[in-house]
Amino acid sequence: MHINMTINGTDVTREIEPRVLLVHFIRDDLRLTGTHWGCDTSNCGTCVVLMDGQPVKSCTVLAAMADGHSITTVEGLANGTTLDPVQQGFMEEHGLQCGFCTPGMMLTARALLDHNPHPEPLEIREAISGQICRCTGYATIVRSIQWAAEHPVGTAETAATTEEEAVHA
Amino acid sequence: MQIPAPFDYVRASSVDNALALLDRHGAESRVVAGGHSLLPMMKLRLARPDWLIDINDLFELDYLLIDGQTLRIGAMTRHTTLLESDDVQRLFPIITDAERVIADPIVRNRGTIGGSLCQADPAEDLSTVCHVLEAVAVVRGPAGERMLSMADFHRGPYETAVAQNELLIEVRVPIRAGSSSAYEKVERRVGDWAVAAAGASVTLDSAGAISQVAVGLTAVGLEQNVTEVEAVLVGQTPTEELFTEAGRLASLACDPLADQRGPIDYKRHLADELTRRVLRAACRRAAASASEITI
Ligand SMILES: Cc1cc2nc3c(=O)[nH]c(=O)nc-3n(C[C@H](O)[C@H](O)[C@H](O)COP(=O)(O)OP(=O)(O)OC[C@H]3O[C@@H](n4cnc5c(N)ncnc54)[C@H](O)[C@@H]3O)c2cc1C
Ligand code: FES
Ligand code: FES
Numbered sequence: 001m002h003i004n005m006t007i008n009g010t011d012v013t014r015e016i017e018p019r020v021l022l023v024h025f026i027r028d029d030l031r032l033t034g035t036h037w038g039c040d041t042s043n044c045g046t047c048v049v050l051m052d053g054q055p056v057k058s059c060t061v062l063a064a065m066a067d068g069h070s071i072t073t074v075e076g077l078a079n080g081t082t083l084d085p086v087q088q089g090f091m092e093e094h095g096l097q098c099g100f101c102t103p104g105m106m107l108t109a110r111a112l113l114d115h116n117p118h119p120e121p122l123e124i125r126e127a128i129s130g131q132i133c134r135c136t137g138y139a140t141i142v143r144s145i146q147w148a149a150e151h152p153v154g155t156a157e158t159a160a161t162t163e164e165e166a167v168h169a
Numbered sequence: 170m171q172i173p174a175p176f177d178y179v180r181a182s183s184v185d186n187a188l189a190l191l192d193r194h195g196a197e198s199r200v201v202a203g204g205h206s207l208l209p210m211m212k213l214r215l216a217r218p219d220w221l222i223d224i225n226d227l228f229e230l231d232y233l234l235i236d237g238q239t240l241r242i243g244a245m246t247r248h249t250t251l252l253e254s255d256d257v258q259r260l261f262p263i264i265t266d267a268e269r270v271i272a273d274p275i276v277r278n279r280g281t282i283g284g285s286l287c288q289a290d291p292a293e294d295l296s297t298v299c300h301v302l303e304a305v306a307v308v309r310g311p312a313g314e315r316m317l318s319m320a321d322f323h324r325g326p327y328e329t330a331v332a333q334n335e336l337l338i339e340v341r342v343p344i345r346a347g348s349s350s351a352y353e354k355v356e357r358r359v360g361d362w363a364v365a366a367a368g369a370s371v372t373l374d375s376a377g378a379i380s381q382v383a384v385g386l387t388a389v390g391l392e393q394n395v396t397e398v399e400a401v402l403v404g405q406t407p408t409e410e411l412f413t414e415a416g417r418l419a420s421l422a423c424d425p426l427a428d429q430r431g432p433i434d435y436k437r438h439l440a441d442e443l444t445r446r447v448l449r450a451a452c453r454r455a456a457a458s459a460s461e462i463t464i
Contacts, residue, residue: 011190017175018175018176018177018178018221019172019173019174019175019176019211021172040170040171040212041171042205042209042276043207043360045273045275048275054278055274055275056275056278056279057275057276057279060204060205060208060209060279061204061208062178062201062204062208062221062277064178064223065201065204065223065225067180073366088345101333108275120176126240126274127274129271129273129274129276129359130273130275130276130359131273131275131358
């Protein structure tokens with residue numbers, strides 16, 4: 001069947017089998033491998049993407065069900081070389097270790113802050129309660145999201161490190 | 170990698186269209202609402218529909234409205250909408266209590282009340298809530314609409330009165346003056362299904378005596394309410410002794426199975442303890458709302 005959706009602001013049209021799950025469509029058809037795929041049973045949340053701004057577990061949504069909708073993946077968080085404050089917060093507060101849960105955590109954080117710009121730590125914990133960090137770095141994930149809440153437009157340092165800077169660092 | 174068996178997909182544009190599609194594609198067609206029960210079953214190949222009829226565009230079934238003495242909940246209302254509704258919290262705190270512990274916030278963004286009730290999983294929380302609130306299910310099919318009490322709607326584990334060519338349209342919950350309710354669940358970890366849960370609804374008369382009560386249990390092998398409790402509580406002023414007796418009756422009425430969530434005696438203990446807690450909370454809330462204090 002024919003599907004058409006907006007992914008990170010870009011229109012995409014593809015021919016797919018109806019049984020293709022959104023997570024596989026994003027990773028295999030669109031080659032956007034920032035969205036991770038873990039438990040496959042809607043328990044871990046590493047596959048979370050935003051559908052019309054709302055976090056959903058993409059292993060439990062058909063690509064066909066996303067037809068006509070707008071999807072944001074982790075690749076869509078940064079604006080050019082300017083990081084989303086959530087991404088910057090994960091750098092500032094060491095919100096990731098192996099990074100496996102990170103894309104889902106960051107998208108849930110983005111949706112939370114869009115809805116509630118000044119969440120209490122307990123509200124942050126509640127928002128990410130459907131997601132598992134295999135490295136158990138929850139305390140730093142909460143602090144990273146708090147950092148983003150305190151710096152809603154990022155900071156002067158919010159620019160992503162360019163390759164050149166990385167070489168000189 | 171879990172991938173469903175092949176099927177054809179079609180999106181319904183209205184309730185009538187969904188009913189026509191169910192009729193046209195017959196026995197091997199299924200509707201998908203939030204998909205958070207059906208898609209996992211299809212991924213495990215426990216369900217293999219030939220046709221999947223997506224009803225997510227039926228915004229006409231996504232509503233909460235107070236109509237006289239009834240709260241009307243459209244079948245496509247998401248868990249998140251129920252959790253965030255102030256009207257629901259004020260009128261039926263049992264729904265808010267339950268929604269806080271149904272799955273996790275992200276699953277709640279997709280799952281619907283209609284899908285929950287039609288799935289009728291024995292550990293599913295809203296069936297108990299609807300039994301306790303004496304809700305009515307509105308089911309529509311080619312022959313028109315029928316209204317079913319929860320006792321008629323909910324036939325047992327994974328079984329409801331909704332026929333293959335019918336849709337659950339709406340859930341109607343009666344609003345009673347002087348009444349309140351509560352739900353409490355024990356789970357192994359956040360987002361998990363219940364080890365056991367209990368719900369209660371009570372109505373207090375102007376003298377503070379119990380004029381109506383209902384208690385229901387989740388995941389312990391009792392599909393209908395614990396009717397034994399009514400005879401003991403109705404007409405009485407709430408006391409700890411009565412709650413203790415109600416808890417004892419609930420633990421006797423249930424029929425739990427031992428599984429990885431716990432042995433039988435532990436689940437009976439939970440049925441007892443949770444029944445006492447929800448009755449206590451529902452009575453306290455009903456008394457507080459009678460004196461116009463919100464809690
Ligand atoms: C990780 C996880 C944890 C969960 N934990 C809990 C929990 O703790 N407690 C709990 O209660 N639930 C829990 N759930 C289930 C969740 O609440 C589901 O959303 C719900 O059971 C089904 O709703 P749905 O809209 O996703 O239904 P779907 O999966 O779309 O449908 C379920 C069934 O109902 C049928 N159906 C759906 N809508 C209608 C309709 N309007 N008319 C007729 N038939 C219909 C479908 O054909 C299908 O057979 C959990 C789910 C997951 C994935
Ligand atoms: S892969 Fe989707 S929730 Fe784990
Ligand atoms: S950083 Fe390793 S899983 Fe969370």
